[in-house]
Amino acid sequence: MPTAKTRTRTQPRKPAPRKPAVWKLRLYVAGQTPKSIRAFANLKVLCEERLKGRYQIEVIDLLEHPHMARGDQIVAVPTLEIKLPQSVQRIIGDLSNTDRVLVGLALQQVG
Amino acid sequence: MTQQKKARRPSSKTLPKALTGIQGLDEITGGGLPSGRPTLVSGGAGAGKTMFGLEFLVRGATQYGEPGVFMSFEETIPDLTKNAASLGFDLGRLVAEKKLFLDHVAISRHEIEETGEYDLDGLFIRIADAVKRVGARRVVLDTIEALFGELPNPGILRAEIRRLFDWLKQQGLTTIITAERDRPDKLTRHGIEEFVSDCVIVLDHRIREEISTRRLRVVKYRGSTHGTNEYPFLIDEHGISVLPISSLGLDHAAPAARMSTGIDRLDGMMGGKGFYRGSSILMSGTSGTGKTSVAAHFVDAACRRGERCLYFAIEESPRQVVRNMRSIGIDLEPWVRKGLLQFHAARPTYGGIEEVLLLTHKHISSFQPSVVVVDPITTLLMVSTLNEVRSMLTRLVDFLKTQEITAIFTSLTAAGGDLEANEADVSSLMDTWLLLKTIEVGGERNRALYVLKSRGMEHSNQIREFVLTNDGLRLLDVYLGPEGVLTGAARMSQEGREKAAGTFRRQQLEGRGRELDRKRQIFEARMTMLRAEFEVEEEIIQQSISESKLLDAELLQDRGQMVRSREADTSAYKKVGSAPAARER
Numbered sequence: 066m067p068t069a070k071t072r073t074r075t076q077p078r079k080p081a082p083r084k085p086a087v088w089k090l091r092l093y094v095a096g097q098t099p100k101s102i103r104a105f106a107n108l109k110v111l112c113e114e115r116l117k118g119r120y121q122i123e124v125i126d127l128l129e130h131p132h133m134a135r136g137d138q139i140v141a142v143p144t145l146e147i148k149l150p151q152s153v154q155r156i157i158g159d160l161s162n163t164d165r166v167l168v169g170l171a172l173q174q175v176g
Numbered sequence: 177m178t179q180q181k182k183a184r185r186p187s188s189k190t191l192p193k194a195l196t197g198i199q200g201l202d203e204i205t206g207g208g209l210p211s212g213r214p215t216l217v218s219g220g221a222g223a224g225k226t227m228f229g230l231e232f233l234v235r236g237a238t239q240y241g242e243p244g245v246f247m248s249f250e251e252t253i254p255d256l257t258k259n260a261a262s263l264g265f266d267l268g269r270l271v272a273e274k275k276l277f278l279d280h281v282a283i284s285r286h287e288i289e290e291t292g293e294y295d296l297d298g299l300f301i302r303i304a305d306a307v308k309r310v311g312a313r314r315v316v317l318d319t320i321e322a323l324f325g326e327l328p329n330p331g332i333l334r335a336e337i338r339r340l341f342d343w344l345k346q347q348g349l350t351t352i353i354t355a356e357r358d359r360p361d362k363l364t365r366h367g368i369e370e371f372v373s374d375c376v377i378v379l380d381h382r383i384r385e386e387i388s389t390r391r392l393r394v395v396k397y398r399g400s401t402h403g404t405n406e407y408p409f410l411i412d413e414h415g416i417s418v419l420p421i422s423s424l425g426l427d428h429a430a431p432a433a434r435m436s437t438g439i440d441r442l443d444g445m446m447g448g449k450g451f452y453r454g455s456s457i458l459m460s461g462t463s464g465t466g467k468t469s470v471a472a473h474f475v476d477a478a479c480r481r482g483e484r485c486l487y488f489a490i491e492e493s494p495r496q497v498v499r500n501m502r503s504i505g506i507d508l509e510p511w512v513r514k515g516l517l518q519f520h521a522a523r524p525t526y527g528g529i530e531e532v533l534l535l536t537h538k539h540i541s542s543f544q545p546s547v548v549v550v551d552p553i554t555t556l557l558m559v560s561t562l563n564e565v566r567s568m569l570t571r572l573v574d575f576l577k578t579q580e581i582t583a584i585f586t587s588l589t590a591a592g593g594d595l596e597a598n599e600a601d602v603s604s605l606m607d608t609w610l611l612l613k614t615i616e617v618g619g620e621r622n623r624a625l626y627v628l629k630s631r632g633m634e635h636s637n638q639i640r641e642f643v644l645t646n647d648g649l650r651l652l653d654v655y656l657g658p659e660g661v662l663t664g665a666a667r668m669s670q671e672g673r674e675k676a677a678g679t680f681r682r683q684q685l686e687g688r689g690r691e692l693d694r695k696r697q698i699f700e701a702r703m704t705m706l707r708a709e710f711e712v713e714e715e716i717i718q719q720s721i722s723e724s725k726l727l728d729a730e731l732l733q734d735r736g737q738m739v740r741s742r743e744a745d746t747s748a749y750k751k752v753g754s755a756p757a758a759r760e761r
Contacts, residue, residue, distance in 0.1 A: 095297035104292075127298060131305035138282050139298035141327060145291075157327070158292035165291040 084171055088112070088120040091146040093139050096128045100159050104143035107160035115172055145169070191399045194242070194314070194350040197235025198228070199541075200418030204394060204403040209375055212348035214341050216372040218355045218363045219379030224390060224411050225354040226251065227263060228379065229316035231415045232352055234265045237275035242313035242350075245277045245306040247299075249322035253278045263415045277306040283326040290328040296336040300343060307349065315344060315351040324366050338371045363395070374398050380406070389531070392418050410534040419534050419571065430454070430632075431580055438477030439470070441651035445627055445636035451608055452632065453546075454580035456573045458603055460587035461612030466623055466642070467586040468492075469649050470610065471549045472501040472508065474584060478547045479511035486545040487519045488536060490555045494519030497551075505647045518543055529556055533568045537575060548576060552586040553602070566602055573605045607631045615641070615663045622663035625651075641667060 092108060094101030105124060112120045127134045127142065137146070147154040147169055156169040193207035202208050209215045209232075219225050226248075233244030248256055256278060257267045270276035279302060303315065320337060327333055344351045353372060355364035363369040369376060376396040382389060391406045409418040434449035443450040451457055451474075459467050475485045489497050497519070498508045511517035520539055522532065540548060550572075556565045569585070576583045585606070603609050608630040614621040623642050627635040641663045642651045655662040655670045662670050 093298065095295075095301055098297075100293055100295065107292075127301045131301045134298045134302045135279055135305070139302075140281055140283055140296060140323070141288075141294040141299075142297045143294065144298065154289070156289045156291050158290050158294045161292035162290075165289055169289050169291070 085148070085150050086119065088116055088170065089123075089148045090120055091123045091125060091148075093125050093127055093134070093137070093142055093144040093146070095142045096126060101143050103161065104145070104159040107163070107166070108145065111160070111163060111166055111170075115167070115170075147171075193400070194236070195240055196232050197239045198231050198416050198418060199538075200407065200409070201392070201416075204392075204407060204418060205375075205397060206400055206402060209350060209352070210397070210400070211350050213345055213374045214351040214353055214372050215375040215377065216353050216355060216363070216369050217377045217379060218357045218369070220357050220381060223357075223379035223381045224409070224416065225379055226256070226259065226318050227411050227416060228377075229318050229352045229354055230256070230260050230265065230267075231263065233276060233314055233316055234260070234267075234270065234415075236314045236350075237270055243275045243277075243310040244314035244316065245303065245310065245312045246279070246316045246318065247303060247306070247320075248278065248280045248318050250319055251280070252282075253280050256280075262413065263411065264413050265415070274310050277310045277312065279303075279306055281323075283323070288327065294327075294329075294332060296323075296333075296340060300340065303340075303344075307347070313348075313350060315349045316354070317351065318354045319356055320353055321355050321364060321366050321368060330366070334366070334368070337368055341371045379409075408531075408534065410531055410538075414538070417534055417538060419537055429580060435481075435582060436477050437470070438473035438475075439649055439651065441640070442470075442625075445638070445640065445651075446608075446630055447634045449633075451582060451630075453582055454577060455582060455607035455631075456576065456605065457582070457584045457608040457610065458587060458606040459584055459610045459612065460589050461625075462589050462614060465612035465614055466625075466644055466649065467588075467612055468497065468551055469501070469504055469506075469644055470612070470625070471551055471584050471586060472497070472504075472506045473649055475517060475547060475549060476501075476506050476508065476511070478582075479508075479514075479516045482516065483547060484543060484545040485511070485517045485547040485549065486539060486543050487517060487549045487551070488539075489519055489521045489551055490523070491552060493521050503646075504644045504649065518545070523555075529564055529568050532556065533572060536572060540575070540579065540581065546581060548581050548583040550583065550585045552588045554588040566605075569602055570605055603629075615639075617663060618666055620664045622667075624663060 090108065090112070092101075092105060094104065105122075108122065112122065125133055127139065133139070141157040143157065143159060145156040145160060145166070147156070149171060154169045154171075156166060160166050192211040193205070193209065194211040195202050195208040196205075217225050217228050229246065233246055236242040236244050246256070251259070260267045267276060267278065271278060281299065281302070306312065307315065320340075323333055323337075324330055341351075341353070353368070355366075355368060357363060357378070358365055363376065363378065374396075375394070375398065378393045378395050380391045380393070382391070390409050390411065392409045393406045394402045394404065407418050409416055431453045433453040434451065435453050436443050436450040437446070459470060461467050471487075475487060478485050487494070487497070492500070494512075498512070501508055508517055512519065518539070520535070522535060536550075553565070553569065556568070573583070585602075587602070609628040610625055611628045612623065612625045615624050623644070624639050625642060626637070626639045629635075638654055640651050640654060642649055644650075652667070655667045
């Protein structure tokens with residue numbers, strides 16, 4: 066795993082993360098806001114396209130489970146948490162930037 | 177509700193304030209931070225921002241019944257707890273009692289990938305949840321700018337932070353937002369001060385001439401007056417204490433009560449009553465003139481009256497002072513044991529002048545003495561400039577006066593220097609100035625003291641010699657010679673001369689008395705002689721009188737017989753006969 070120091074968003078990441086058999090995805094949102102609805106829709110589309118049958122999405126509404134925001138160290142929403150075999154990847158935002166989501170999902174190499 | 181009211185002292189009609197409980201800060205801000213509004217606390221690394229925030233919450237929770245939430249963006253909770261323990265705060269207990277909620281916001285950048293618009297609702301929810309859990313009235317965000325390093329898109333972040341502050345205001349939470357200040361021309365690294373318009377406090381930790389001083393300044397406080405100076409502050413095992421440089425006005429009380437100096441004749445020099453209670457006394461002199469001894473007398477007298485004394489020994493160790501004073505018959509130890517006298521020995525070089533002042537303040541506040549001795553103030557000059565010492569003393573004197581504490585400051589004057597000029601810049605702060613000096617005459621040094629000034633009382637203008645005896649300090653009689661006051665051997669020889677003259681006079685007097693006696697005796701002897709002569713004469717005269725009377729009688733008798741024998745008219749003789757005889761006489 067490369068360290069944070071040697072990597073910024075613009076640099077290519079080197080060894081590709083190993084791909085899991087089933088992608089476990091968790092989407093943290095705060096209520097039914099346009100952003101959270103958009104994020105969920107974007108995620109759904111993407112998963113259907115690339116991971117059909119190999120993913121699970123769990124949506125957590127922090128308004129209902131505020132303690133989870135603390136426990137899971139959530140600050141920004143929406144946050145998508147991807148459990149990869151070797152690490153946990155987090156993506157924030159409404160997932161409208163598909164390329165970046167794919168990088169996070171270890172489905173696409175950048176550069 | 178009642179607890180809330182307690183914390184919001186209505187010091188200003190327009191702006192409710194929340195007491196911080198931080199020593200000194202509430203005085204500077206006139207009652208604390210703006211209640212229900214955010215305050216920015218900015219400072220460089222290690223300036224004490226986190227401690228400031230922690231103390232604000234702990235005091236709120238323990239003293240004002242206002243629970244608090246601490247959102248830490250940098251330190252972990254175990255670290256925070258440990259750091260707070262060094263200030264004497266038990267965060268674990270407060271958390272267990274639900275008076276405090278700690279949350280560590282940890283984001284590691286390498287986990288975060290931005291894929292579009294986001295907001296900080298996650299953080300909002302966390303804060304709201306924490307506030308709800310303990311019913312918080314106070315929130316600290318330490319340091320929210322850390323988010324800029326972790327989250328992408330500063331534009332969104334800034335907007336979200338502004339929304340957060342608005343939300344905190346809406347909730348009526350008194351909030352402290354700490355911020356890192358890395359450049360002197362900016363308050364915060366990312367300019368979040370523009371969202372906090374109410375109150376801005378800057379903390380500073382600077383090192384000058386190897387001495388570090390922490391300082392605090394209220395840069396802005398909308399809708400309230402506040403002290404604008406830089407105030408030194410201290411962080412120690414009792415938390416933060418800020419020292420107001422001086423009270424805003426000279427409005428302290430001026431008690432008319434007097435207190436004895438512990439030296440009868442010195443009292444006598446000051447209208448017979450001694451110092452004013454609550455006045456400041458400067459005692460200056462070259463080394464070995466007995467400054468400490470005079471101070472010890474005063475302390476001893478105060479302790480005897482059952483008053484508390486605080487003695488800052490800056491050059492000598494307390495034990496040394498006690499031992500030395502015992503040699504002049506003043507035993508301070510019982511007072512120490514009784515708890516009436518407290519010594520504090522600290523070399524100012526150790527912590528810098530501000531720290532000395534703060535420590536002095538703290539000790540005075542906790543011990544509540546009626547007499548304070550600082551012996552000597554001149555050592556302070558070693559660690560600071562004259563200006564700073566003067567400003568420190570101004571503040572100290574001010575503080576002591578508001579507390580109506582009588583204070584003695586001793587000041588060591590350099591030998592050979594002009595005694596009165598050296599102290600001129602602090603002497604104006606003092607009410608009474610005693611000058612101790614050695615007078616060098618005839619190959620010896622003798623101690624003398626005089627009252628250079630003493631505001632508001634009559635005082636002697638004489639220079640008085642004194643000696644340190646086993647029985648304490650003793651002021652001697654004044655002997656004036658042709659060159660001023662006589663001291664030491666000169667005084668003794670003068671005393672001798674006066675004694676000799678006295679003896680002579682006495683002898684003369686006695687001689688005259690004797691002469692008088694002698695004269696009286698002569699007089700009496702003469703009187704006796706005269707009387708004897710007189711008596712002799714008297715006897716003779718009496719005798720001759722009675723003889724002549726006898727003669728007369730016999731003559732008459734003879735005539736009668738003659739008449740009778742001539743048968744003459746006796747009656748005519750009887751009647752007339754004696755008259756011509758008497759007339760003849």
